[in-house]
Amino acid sequence: MGIETQGKIGNLTIKNRFIMTAMGVGLGEHEGRATDDFIAFYGRRAKGGCGLVITEITRICEGNGIGEYDQLSLSSDDNIESFRKLADEIHKYGSKIFVQLQHPGRETYLKLTGTDMLVSSSSIPSVVSNEPTRALTVSEIKELENQFGDAAFRAKKAGIDGVEIHGAHGYLIQQFFSANDNKRDDEYGGSRENRRRFLMEIIENIQNKCGKDYPISVRLSSTEFLDKVGIKSGITVEETIETAKALEKAGVALLNISAGTHFTGSTIVEPTSYDQGWKIPFAEEIRRHVSIPVAATGVIREASYARDLIDSDKIDFVALGRPWLCDPDFGNKAIAGNDDDIRKCMSCVYCFDTAGESLVSGGEHAKCAVNPEMGNETVYTELKKDGERKKVVVVGAGPGGLEAAITLAERDFEVVLFEKNEYLGGQLYLASLPPHKQKMRYFIDYATKKLKDANVDIRLNTEVSAEEIKALNPYAVIIATGSSPVKPSRIPGIHNKNVYTPVEILRKDVELKNQRVAVIGSGLTGMETAITLQTAENDVVIVEMMDVCGTGGGQTVIMDERSTLAKIGVNTMPGHRLIEIKEHSIVVTDNADIEIEIACDSVVVSLGVKSENPYVDTLKDMDNVYVIGEAQAAGRRIGDAVHAAYQLAYRL
Incomplete structure (x- = not known):
């Protein structure tokens, strides 16, 4: 049995063992129809080797019953025709399609x-x-x-x-399953059977x-992890095993096992720190x-x-979510053994962050950080x-520069890529250096x-000069030189020899150990710099002028970092502003303007970045010069x- 072999779900034959799990991407129509964009999105994954496509919540x-703004709907016959077009598109590639039926309950x-x-x-x-x-x-339950x-x-x-029921x-x-949520005293509450x-x-x-032979999948959370936050009445694996047995007896054709609940949100959409396959043991136990x-x-990222x-016969089907966003050809490439050609998901949660507001209010759909298509x-x-x-010069090999160079090369331009550092990736390379962030290297590789x-x-x-660029006589120049850390000169002591930037720490230009370190700024x-320093046997305190630590960026990642800070014992001082840096201490003020002196051996200033474009004046007389990424706007x-x-390279 291999990933390329056919599998059976009830009376349905699936062409391989790959499933695309349901994810809300915001491509539907507000009235609930599958749009041309929606159909093209899912069809592309079927073409790329997905055996069973499961649509987002319907x-x-x-x-x-409305859970998202641009959510699919099968609440009436009006939308059947658009679903027929969707099914036809999936079937063109020999794939099968399930619609995930869902009611949000209180989670809307x-x-x-x-x-x-x-x-x-x-x-x-x-x-x-x-x-x-x-x-x-x-x-109402009966209805x-x-x-x-x-x-x-x-x-x-x-x-x-077939259909999947989102449970x-x-x-x-x-919310009916969980004893923590279900406090009913009628036939729908109390015992496990009732819940x-x-x-x-249903x-x-x-x-x-539909007939007993119409395939039904049920998505289950194997555990809610509520015990991790001190709640003892949540769903456990043992209870889910009992549910799984009952579902099999009822004629369910597939169990799609996940974990978590909104109370433990990062267990549903995991950030980079989660290990590959961390949920698999729960599914294995249920399968027995x-x-x-x-x-x-469960953060399955690598084809191998x-x-x-x-x-190894651990599960019957591999259910992937975000990897299909990054590379729609994941299935075909994995089956062919072309693992190095897969654009792997970094678990950066950019898709979740970009979708967040649109799922409630409409607007832009979800986006993948590394796949603009x-x-x-x-x-x-x-x-x-x-x-x-035709020759194109790309200056800077951060994520933007790399993408521009790849796309232009695919279009048969002759690309010359300059990078002042000894490594590719720019800020993405730095982002891959803190503990548990190695997945951020996937795109660089x-x-x-x-x-x-x-x-x-x-x-x-x-570090190429303007004269050297001009000497190449390029058709176009793309400036992707990124940004550099800010060190505000208004702060006394900012240029002391014991004051560093996150770049110097993460890149190990400077290695601190067994020191008292103050990190200024908690973006x-x-x-991540504080975590790096604390795990290197330093005693770290974060000073943040806002009332909470962790501002800006996606909240899923921020919450994960806050959790890590607490676990490893990093001290935090929100609501404090840096006033002065001394030789062996810093001076801060709180919200009442009371000065506090904090002893420390070293200081790391993480107060943002500024755009770096050294060619603003020197290349202004050239045609076809484009500035992208943080070189254009910091942050x-x-x-x-x-x-x-990609947009620039596609249209150049």
């Missing part, structure tokens, strides 16, 4: 539902929205069961191969309308107790790891090979291979630079 009713917002209150198993509000919530009545069945029947009419991640069905009754009756309703196929997810999961399949339809070997395969002229350790870079993220670079 609502089964309006009002309290009143601005979306248009109701006075949200609904749940009990009147306990969400820890995320904290909006007023009431318990569903028994008659929802019917609506799940009706939505499944519409999916079947549209040619969809994980803290949404309505899990899963809602799901079992399954029965679907089978009555059932005979139906089990799919599992995915193949091993199937080869994701979600833009109808825009970037063909990369023309029309460069005719991918880009390095692509550039070498294309025979791009890479010149490291070269993502400041926190941009990796994905911003990559997207700007």
